[in-house]
Amino acid sequence: MNLIREIWQSIVRRDPLSTDKGKSELVFLNVWLHIHPAKVKKENMKFRHTFYLGFITFFLFLILLTTGIALMVYYRPYPPQAYQDMKDLQFVVFMGPFLRNMHRWAAHGMVICVFLHMCRVFYTGSYKKPRQFNWVIGVLLLLLTLGLSFTGYLLPWDQLAYWAITVGTNIGSYAPLIGGQVRELLLGGHSVGEGALIRFYVLHVAVLPALMILLTIVHFWRVRKDGGLSRPIWKLKPKTEALVTIGAPAASAPLQAAAASKEKTYGLMEVVTGKPIFETVTPEEEEDSVFSYPYAFVREAVVLMATVTTVMTMSLLLNAPLEELANPAKTPNPAKAPWYFLGLQELVSHSALLGGVVAPALMVLALLAIPYLDRNPSRRLGDRKMILLLFSIFVFANLALIVVGTFFRGPGWALIPPWVHVVGGAE
Amino acid sequence: MERKLQITFFALSLLALALILAAGWQANTPSWKTYQRDYLQLEAQGEPNEVTKAAVLATPPEIHQVLLPGLQRVDRCTTCHLGVEDPTMKDAPEPFRYHAGLGPHVPSRFGCTICHGGQGLATDKEGAHGNVAFWPNPLLSKDYIRASCGRCHKEGEVPGVPELTEGRRLFETQGCRGCHKLNGVGGSIGPDLTGEGANRRSPEWLEKHFLAPNAVSAGSAMPNFHFIKEQARDLTYYMLSLTNEEMGSYFSSVRLIPSAEYGRQLFVEKNCIACHAIGGVGAKTAPDLLGVIKRHSTEWLDEQLVNPELVYPGSAMPEYDLETNARKALVAYLASATPEDAQLILSKKTRTMTPEDVAIEAGKQDFARFGCVGCHGTELQGGVANPNAQGGEVPSLLHVSDDYTKDEVIGIIRNGRVPPLDNAAGPAPPLYMPSWKHVLSDEDINRIADYLWSKQQKQKDAW
Numbered sequence: 001m002n003l004i005r006e007i008w009q010s011i012v013r014r015d016p017l018s019t020d021k022g023k024s025e026l027v028f029l030n031v032w033l034h035i036h037p038a039k040v041k042k043e044n045m046k047f048r049h050t051f052y053l054g055f056i057t058f059f060l061f062l063i064l065l066t067t068g069i070a071l072m073v074y075y076r077p078y079p080p081q082a083y084q085d086m087k088d089l090q091f092v093v094f095m096g097p098f099l100r101n102m103h104r105w106a107a108h109g110m111v112i113c114v115f116l117h118m119c120r121v122f123y124t125g126s127y128k129k130p131r132q133f134n135w136v137i138g139v140l141l142l143l144l145t146l147g148l149s150f151t152g153y154l155l156p157w158d159q160l161a162y163w164a165i166t167v168g169t170n171i172g173s174y175a176p177l178i179g180g181q182v183r184e185l186l187l188g189g190h191s192v193g194e195g196a197l198i199r200f201y202v203l204h205v206a207v208l209p210a211l212m213i214l215l216t217i218v219h220f221w222r223v224r225k226d227g228g229l230s231r232p233i234w235k236l237k238p239k240t241e242a243l244v245t246i247g248a249p250a251a252s253a254p255l256q257a258a259a260a261s262k263e264k265t266y267g268l269m270e271v272v273t274g275k276p277i278f279e280t281v282t283p284e285e286e287e288d289s290v291f292s293y294p295y296a297f298v299r300e301a302v303v304l305m306a307t308v309t310t311v312m313t314m315s316l317l318l319n320a321p322l323e324e325l326a327n328p329a330k331t332p333n334p335a336k337a338p339w340y341f342l343g344l345q346e347l348v349s350h351s352a353l354l355g356g357v358v359a360p361a362l363m364v365l366a367l368l369a370i371p372y373l374d375r376n377p378s379r380r381l382g383d384r385k386m387i388l389l390l391f392s393i394f395v396f397a398n399l400a401l402i403v404v405g406t407f408f409r410g411p412g413w414a415l416i417p418p419w420v421h422v423v424g425g426a427e
Numbered sequence: 428m429e430r431k432l433q434i435t436f437f438a439l440s441l442l443a444l445a446l447i448l449a450a451g452w453q454a455n456t457p458s459w460k461t462y463q464r465d466y467l468q469l470e471a472q473g474e475p476n477e478v479t480k481a482a483v484l485a486t487p488p489e490i491h492q493v494l495l496p497g498l499q500r501v502d503r504c505t506t507c508h509l510g511v512e513d514p515t516m517k518d519a520p521e522p523f524r525y526h527a528g529l530g531p532h533v534p535s536r537f538g539c540t541i542c543h544g545g546q547g548l549a550t551d552k553e554g555a556h557g558n559v560a561f562w563p564n565p566l567l568s569k570d571y572i573r574a575s576c577g578r579c580h581k582e583g584e585v586p587g588v589p590e591l592t593e594g595r596r597l598f599e600t601q602g603c604r605g606c607h608k609l610n611g612v613g614g615s616i617g618p619d620l621t622g623e624g625a626n627r628r629s630p631e632w633l634e635k636h637f638l639a640p641n642a643v644s645a646g647s648a649m650p651n652f653h654f655i656k657e658q659a660r661d662l663t664y665y666m667l668s669l670t671n672e673e674m675g676s677y678f679s680s681v682r683l684i685p686s687a688e689y690g691r692q693l694f695v696e697k698n699c700i701a702c703h704a705i706g707g708v709g710a711k712t713a714p715d716l717l718g719v720i721k722r723h724s725t726e727w728l729d730e731q732l733v734n735p736e737l738v739y740p741g742s743a744m745p746e747y748d749l750e751t752n753a754r755k756a757l758v759a760y761l762a763s764a765t766p767e768d769a770q771l772i773l774s775k776k777t778r779t780m781t782p783e784d785v786a787i788e789a790g791k792q793d794f795a796r797f798g799c800v801g802c803h804g805t806e807l808q809g810g811v812a813n814p815n816a817q818g819g820e821v822p823s824l825l826h827v828s829d830d831y832t833k834d835e836v837i838g839i840i841r842n843g844r845v846p847p848l849d850n851a852a853g854p855a856p857p858l859y860m861p862s863w864k865h866v867l868s869d870e871d872i873n874r875i876a877d878y879l880w881s882k883q884q885k886q887k888d889a890w
Contacts, residue, residue, distance in 0.1 A: 080499060087548040091503070092490055098450040158561070298432045305439035312446040316453070323561040329619070 023291040035220050037228055039289040040296045049124070049232040052303045053117035058216065059307040060110040064148075067103040068205065075155065077201035078194055082157040083325045090322065101315035107149050109311065111340050114145045122370070122391055125379035126230035130278055132371035134222040137215055139367045144212045146340060151204035153338050154197060162326035163335035165200070166192050171337065171348050174356035191328065227278035236380055333411040342405030343398050349413050459550050460488045462507040466523050473515065490550060493538040498672055502538030502547035504555060511539075542575040543567060563625060567667070571630040577668025578624065583689035583756070594665025597658060602801025606649070606858075609669070613798060614861045617649060622671040633663040648857030650802065650811035650821075685752045690760025695772055697747055706766030708773060713744065720762045728758050783877070790878030793871050802858060807882055816846035816856035828883040833876050840872050 014025035024038035043049070074093055075085050089096035118138060121127055127135035154165045169192070173183040188195025223229065337345045347355025374387055381388065410416030467484050474480040491505040510516025510523040511534050517525040526534070532542070540547040544564040549555040557565035567575065577591040584592050598604075604613035607620045635642055637659035640649035654662065694700070702713040709715075720728065727738065732754045735744035749757070794800060802811050802821040809823035827836060843862030845855070863872065 084499070084501070084548065087546075091548055091550040091554070095450055095454040098454065295429070298429065298436060302432055302436045302439065305436060305443055309439055309442045309446060312443060312450070316446060316450055324563055 017293065020291065023293045026293045033292075035224060036292045036296060037224065038292060040228065040292050041231075041289050042295075043232050043235050043288065044229040045296060045299055046232060050229065051116070051120060052299070053113055053120050055300055055303050056307050057110055057113040057117055059304050060106045060113060060311070061212070061216070063106040063308065063311055064103060064110065065209070067099055067106065068209075070099055071103055072205060077155070077198050079157050079197055080325055082155060082197060086156045086158070086322055097319060098312075098315050101318065101320050102311055103152075104320035105314045105318070106311050107152060110145055111149055114142050118142060119395060123381075123388065124230060124233050125384060127371040128374070128377065128379055129371075131222075131226045131230065134219060134226060135371045136368055137219050137222065139364070141212070141215055141219060142367075143364070144208055144215065148204060148208045148212065149340065150338060151200040151208065154192070154200045155204065156322055157197065157326050159323040159326055159330070159332060160321060162192055162328070163332055164338050165196070167335050167345060168337040168341055171341065171344055171356045174348070174352040176353070176357070179357070192326075193328075225278060230379070233379060233381060334409055334413050336405070336409070339402060339406050342409075343401035346401045346405035346409070349409075457550060458552065459490070459506045462522060463488045463509065466509040469510075469516075469519060469523060493535060493547075495538055495541075498541075500538055500540060500547055502534075502540050503550055504539040504543075504545070504547060505534060506550055507552075507555075508539070540564070541578065542572060544575075568630065571664065571667055574624075574630075574664040574667035577665065578670050578672070580684055581668075583684055583692070584686055585684060586686060588664070590661045590664040591668060593658075594661035594663070594668075597654075597662055598665055600795055600800070600805070601652060602795065602798040602803075602805075604796070605798025605801035605861075607798075612866070616858060616861065620666065620669055623669040624667045625670050625672070630663050630667060633666050634659045637662050646857075650858075685755030685759055687756070687759040687763050689753075690756035690758070691764075691768070693749070693753060693757055694760055694764075700769060700772055702744070705764045705769035708766045708769035716761055716764060717766065720758065725758055728761075729754050732757065786874050787878050787881045790871075790874035790876070790881075793867070793875050794878055797863070797867065799875070807879070811858070813846065813856045813858040815849050815853040816858070817849050819849065821858060822846075824879055825882065827879055833880060836879065837872055837876050840867070840875060 012029075014029050015022035017023055017026060026033065027036050027038045028034045071089075074089055074096070076082060086100075089100050093099070121135065121138065127138075150165075150168060153168075154161045169183050169187060172186075173179040175182065184190065186196070186199060187193070188199050336342060344356065344360055347359050349355070376384060376387070378384065407418040408415055410420075463486075467486055471480045471483045474483055490503055491509070493502040493505065494500075495502070505511060507522045508524075508526075510519050511526045514525050514527075516523055517527060519525070538547060539545070543566055545557040545566045546555055546559075546562050546564070549557075553559050554562075573585075573588045574591065576585045576588050577595075580591075598609075603609075603620075606614045606617035608615060609620045611621075613619075632643055636644060636647075636649075637652075637654050638656070639651055640647040641651070699716075700709045702710050704710055704715045704717075706717040707715065723731075731738045731744075732747065732749055734746060735742040794803075795805070802813075803809050803824050804811070807824040809821045811821040812819065813821050831839070839860060841862065841864040844860040846859060848856070867875075
């Protein structure tokens with residue numbers, strides 16, 4: 001009996017959870033959980049602050065990893081076996097359709113949630129000092145998400161996949177000088193074929209997920225090191241206070257520093273001089289904090305299960321599309337890129353260079369530069385009317401373009417409302 | 428609040444578990460298992476005692492499939508159509524009924540979809556029968572199923588399917604290749620027909636299209652050839668048999684059906700009569716073939732056709748590199764060959780021809796084979812409608828020498844030509860003269876010109 005207790009103790013190495021010490025040790029003695037602080041501010045856990053969108057995105061990514069690995073067992077990345085494997089998943093693999101549906105719906109969900117998460121971060125001004133660079137990493141994670149979704153789109157090797165990737169990579173080839181070469185490098189040829197499939201597969205199952213995991217770790221780490229979640233906007237202090245110096249007093253006011261040291265910081269191993277780079281916490285806020293276990297964990301667990309059950313329910317009710325075997329000789333009219341690139345395709349239909357290269361390049365650059373261009377230190381909505389309006393227009397324009405590209409474009413990219421039925425063009 | 432969250436968490440976890448179980452239940456109760464249970468009941472009825480009955484009923488459900496790796500096909504039809512090779516099931520209800528009259532085409536070797544179409548990979552009824560979105564080959568209806576024979580039997584005749592032979596003949600003589608490519612040869616005005624049988628076009632569509640191209644595809648450039656109903660059916664059969672799958676080489680041993688008619692065709696084609704005679708009719712260089720199958724065994728004859736020198740040292744007979752079934756067809760013909768038939772063969776051969784005649788005849792063959800006749804007509808009469816081209820139709824070639832020199836005509840054939848417009852502001856006419864220089868050799872083109880000149884009506888007399 002003693003031996004069992006000893007083994008258990010050697011694994012968890014913490015006090016019982018009934019004690020406060022045990023609760024904090026649960027977090028920081030555990031490699032998987034220590035990304036959490038031992039204590040979190042009550043206000044930060046409020047659903048209406050973050051809508052848990054970052055967590056939902058992460059949980060969707062976990063679903064994608066697990067279902068993706070399972071799908072790899074049944075998939076051969078060369079045509080036309082790839083397509084046959086899709087059919088086998090559909091017809092003979094036990095729970096194959098469910099598995100594939102989960103992967104597909106979680107992937108679409110992840111693109112949507114990344115987008116919503118970025119909107120939340122923007123509207124609450126959470127990209128501001130000291131979190132500027134984490135916003136940049138967030139933008140890179142958005143690009144990786146789109147890249148993963150795009151590379152995964154080709155793998156079923158059906159007409160939908162083939163032509164979406166053909167159109168998608170054509171958009172990229174409008175870039176001057178290097179566009180054509182980049183496309184060729186990506187496709188391993190001049191058109192989508194066997195070479196493209198194996199390259200997209202390697203990107204989809206190895207390169208991009210590895211980068212994704214790496215950047216996700218950095219993203220989470222920086223959330224923690226930047227002082228945890230940003231304060232909800234309804235808890236903002238009336239006016240911005242100067243960050244305080246801790247430890248050794250400044251030269252000009254040696255004794256004043258002692259008053260400022262009421263503000264406590266986490267993470268400093270010793271008392272050092274200089275400004276902390278992270279948000280500081282007042283003793284009142286300290287009072288307002290609770291242990292991560294169980295308060296934060298149970299909320300995250302609820303969000304995890306809500307995400308999982310939503311994806312599962314969708315997968316039971318809705319089947320992922322699978323069209324005919326890819327046929328390079330038979331172009332669907334219109335051939336459409338994946339939905340999240342339809343805004344781009346819509347722009348390209350007006351101007352290849354402006355819409356396909358300049359606009360998206362500017363969009364990404366603008367997103368990356370937002371925290372450095374926005375010099376306004378205030379996070380209160382009332383102080384940021386102009387930029388909020390601009391961002392809202394940007395979001396709305398993107399959504400409108402995607403909606404037009406998805407629902408309002410018929411054969412020949414002609415403007416046709418979805419309620420008008422077009423009689424299929426027989427040759 | 429905390430209590431509520433915990434309850435929510437457990438409730439959601441239970442829901443997740445229920446969803447997984449639901450997905451598992453759904454996956455575990457496919458319709459084919461029901462069919463297999465019904466079939467076992469049917470089989471058990473015929474069992475003499477309870478022990479064997481129980482043994483039959485205890486057979487675990489499993490997916491049956493026929494793998495055709497060379498064709499990238501997997502047919503799972505026999506998962507439900509369980510009695511298809513079991514003659515005792517000849518009166519069983521569908522989907523268990525025995526498939527009579529298959530001859531050598533047993534499902535365990537050929538699968539089902541090669542002839543029937545449908546989606547062999549699927550294991551549910553709608554999916555398997557292919558009447559679902561995004562499956563280009565639904566089951567062929569009874570009226571057209573025999574067209575599938577032509578997918579493997581690409582040469583010679585298929586007994587019981589005269590439509591195929593006739594369709595193929597129409598295709599080659601009516602000039603379809605002038606606009607349509609088939610297996611890499613032909614024009615590019617119309618769609619490539621190489622894989623036409625694999626396209627999602629219903630047989631009914633094809634048949635209507637042949638009767639009146641514009642009826643089912645508005646604005647089609649295809650001329651109305653005024654086919655009769657039977658011809659439209661023949662062409663539809665031929666179209667349905669066109670596939671770019673490697674059926675022929677996969678089932679190479681069965682590509683040809685060794686019929687006596689095909690044997691005769693080979694006999695003519697290889698010009699056997701140039702050396703042999705049948706009952707004294709023909710040449711005397713080599714043995715008379717009348718009754719040859721009585722003098723030798725079929726094995727001996729087959730050996731002889733493979734390697735004449737081996738069987739008959741010093742034989743002057745060339746090796747013809749014939750396929751197994753082509754040799755069988757020849758032997759079948761020899762069994763029925765008569766001197767009268769030889770006379771018939773000879774009569775078509777012996778017309779004396781000058782070298783000029785030969786060139787003109789070759790030009791005529793080319794004119795038909797490469798599809799010029801499709802637009803310019805089998806008698807060079809032209810007249811196919813071509814809206815907004817000068818004259819509104821494809822020109823007749825009977826008077827071409829009035830307007831052009833021979834070299835000019837050769838130039839037009841080589842480089843192609845867009846017809847002059849009737850109304851310069853109107854749309855381009857649908858038909859145009861394609862460039863042939865990459866398809867035809869200069870020699871072929873010269874011969875075609877020779878043929879055209881041989882047919883010129885002396886317009887000058889009218890002046």
